[in-house]
Amino acid sequence: MAVTLNSGATMPIMGLGFFRMEGKDIKDLLFHAIKIGYRHFDCAAKYKNEKEVGEALAEAFRLGLVKREEVFITTKIWNSDHGHVIEACKDSLKKLQLDYLDLYLIHFPVPTPHTGIGAVASVLDNGVLDINTTISLESVWRSMEALVDMGLVRSIGFSNYSLLLTRDCLAYSRIKPAVSQLELHPYFQRESLVKFCQKHGIRVVAHTPLGGSTANVEMFGSVSCLEDPVLKGLAKKYGKSVAQIALRWGIQRNTAVIPKSSKPERLAENFAALDFELAEEDMELIKGLDKNYRTNQPAKFWGVDIYA
Numbered sequence: 001m002a003v004t005l006n007s008g009a010t011m012p013i014m015g016l017g018f019f020r021m022e023g024k025d026i027k028d029l030l031f032h033a034i035k036i037g038y039r040h041f042d043c044a045a046k047y048k049n050e051k052e053v054g055e056a057l058a059e060a061f062r063l064g065l066v067k068r069e070e071v072f073i074t075t076k077i078w079n080s081d082h083g084h085v086i087e088a089c090k091d092s093l094k095k096l097q098l099d100y101l102d103l104y105l106i107h108f109p110v111p112t113p114h115t116g117i118g119a120v121a122s123v124l125d126n127g128v129l130d131i132n133t134t135i136s137l138e139s140v141w142r143s144m145e146a147l148v149d150m151g152l153v154r155s156i157g158f159s160n161y162s163l164l165l166t167r168d169c170l171a172y173s174r175i176k177p178a179v180s181q182l183e184l185h186p187y188f189q190r191e192s193l194v195k196f197c198q199k200h201g202i203r204v205v206a207h208t209p210l211g212g213s214t215a216n217v218e219m220f221g222s223v224s225c226l227e228d229p230v231l232k233g234l235a236k237k238y239g240k241s242v243a244q245i246a247l248r249w250g251i252q253r254n255t256a257v258i259p260k261s262s263k264p265e266r267l268a269e270n271f272a273a274l275d276f277e278l279a280e281e282d283m284e285l286i287k288g289l290d291k292n293y294r295t296n297q298p299a300k301f302w303g304v305d306i307y308a
Contacts, residue, residue, distance in 0.1 A: 001274055003256065005178040006201045007148075007155040009102060011072050013251060014274055015040030015258035016267070017207065023052035025262055030056040032264045034065050036271050042181075042207075042258045043096065044076035044107055045088065046120045050095035058097045073098060076107035076159060078120040082135050083111070085143030089152055091118040104147060105181055106158040108298075109165050110306055111135040122302060129302035137165065138172045145175045155179065159207065162307070163193045170200055179203050184255060185211040186246055187225040189290040198254065206250045209257040210243050212295035222295035230289055234282055240273075247273035249286045 001013040016038050021029070026049060030041070043053055057073070060066055075096065081088035089104060095118075111132040115121035123130040147153040157179030158169065169177055180197045184190060184206035197204050211225035225231060226242045235242045243259070247270060250257045259270045278286075299305045 001251070003203055003254075005103075005155050005203055006176055007178045009072075009155050009178070011103070011155075011179070011203065011205075011256060012038075012040035013256045014038065014247075014271060015042050015072070015074075015205075015256060017042040017258040017260035018047050018049055018053060019044070019207075019260050021047065021049055021260070021262060023049050026052040027056040027059065029262060029264070029267070031060060031065065033267050034060055036268050038267070038271065039066070039070055040072045040074075040256070040258070042074045042205075043092075044105075045078045045081070045092055045118055046076065046107060048120065050075060050092055054096035054098070068098075072102045074103040074105060075101060076105040078118075079108050079110045079112040080115045080119065080121055080123070081117060082106075082132070082140045083114055084117055085140060086147060086150075086152075087117045089147050093152065100151060101153045103155045103157060103179055104144065104153040105156070105179065106137075106140060106144065106161075108160050108306065109137055109158065109162075111137075111140070124303065127303045129304045129306075131304075137169070141169060141173055145173070148175055157181065157202070163196050166193070166197060166200075166202070176200075177202050179205055181205040181207050181258075183208040183294060183296050184250060184253075185209050185225050185295070186228065186231065186249060186286050186289045187211055187223075187291045187293040188295070189287065191290075194253065194255065203256065204254075205256040205258060207258055208296050209250045209259050210246050219300075221300075222297065223293070224295070225289070228289060230285060234278070234285070237282075238276060238278070240276065241269055243270060244273045244276075245278070245286075248276060248278050249283065252278055252283060
C-alpha cells in the first residue's frame with residue numbers, strides 16, 4: 001500500500017522508524033525488514049545512526065536485495081542546524097550514502113544555537129532550551145525549497161508542527177509541504193490537525209503510532225495505549241496483537257505509520273497490519289479512546305513546553 005504525495009512521489013504507507021536504534025543492530029534489522037517487504041525507512045540526524053543506516057543500505061543495494069528507486073528514505077534536520085539547512089542535508093546524504101532523499105523534514109519547529117553541522121546538540125541555558133530568535137521558520141523553509149531545486153531532495157515537509165504553524169507554512173511556501181509527521185495513536189488522535197492537513201493536500205505520517213510503547217514509558221514516564229482494555233478486547237476479537245490493532249486504526253485514518261521495532265518478529269507482526277481491516281464500529285470505538293495525551297514529551301529534557 002502506498003500514497004501519492006503532492007510532489008508526485010509515491011510513499012509506502014507502512015514504514016520503519018530508526019529512533020533509538022543501536023548502530024550495531026541496524027544492518028541485520030534493515031535486511032530483515034527489506035525481506036519482509038518494508039520499503040519506507042525513517043531516519044533523522046538526531047538519531048545519530050545515519051552512518052550505520054547508510055552502510056546497511058549501500059550493502060543492500062550492492063547485494064541486490066532492493067534497488068535505490070524501490071525504497072523511500074526520509075531523514076530530518078535537527079534544531080541546531082536550522083541556519084545551515086543545505087550543509088546539514090549534504091551531511092545526512094553523505095552519512096546515508098545517497099545522492100538524494102525522498103523526503104526531508106524539519107524535525108521540530110524550534111531553531112536553536114548552531115553547534116556544528118550534524119552535531120545535533122540541544123543547548124540549555126539555566127536548564128531551559130536556548131531558542132534562537134534570529135531564525136524564522138519561513139527562512140528555514142526557503143532553504144528546504146532550495147534543496148528541491150538542487151535535486152538533493154524530492155519532497156519536503158515537517159514534523160511536530162501545530163495546526164497554525166502548518167497554516168503559516170502553506171501561506172508562505174512556494175513548494176507546498178508534502179508531509180506532516182505527527183505523534184498520533186489512539187490516546188492522541190488530533191482529529192482537527194489530521195483533517196486540516198488532509199484537506200490541504202499534506203500527507204500525514206504517524207510517528208509514535210503505538211503510543212511510544214516501552215520506549216516512551218522508559219524515556220518520558222508515559223502511559224502506553226497498548227495496555228488499554230478496549231484495544232486488548234479488539235485484539236482478541238480479530239485474532240491480532242494490540243499493536244496491529246493500533247497500526248491498522250492509523251492506516252484506516254488514511255495516515256502512514258512508522259512504528260519502530262528492534263525485534264525481527266515484531267517487524268513481521270507490524271507489517272501484517274496491512275492484511276486485515278477493522279469494522280467501522282470498531283474504528284468508532286477506538287475514536288472514543290482519545291485522551292489528548294502526548295507521550296513524546298521533550299519538555300522533560302528541554303525544561304520548556306514547546307507545545308504551549
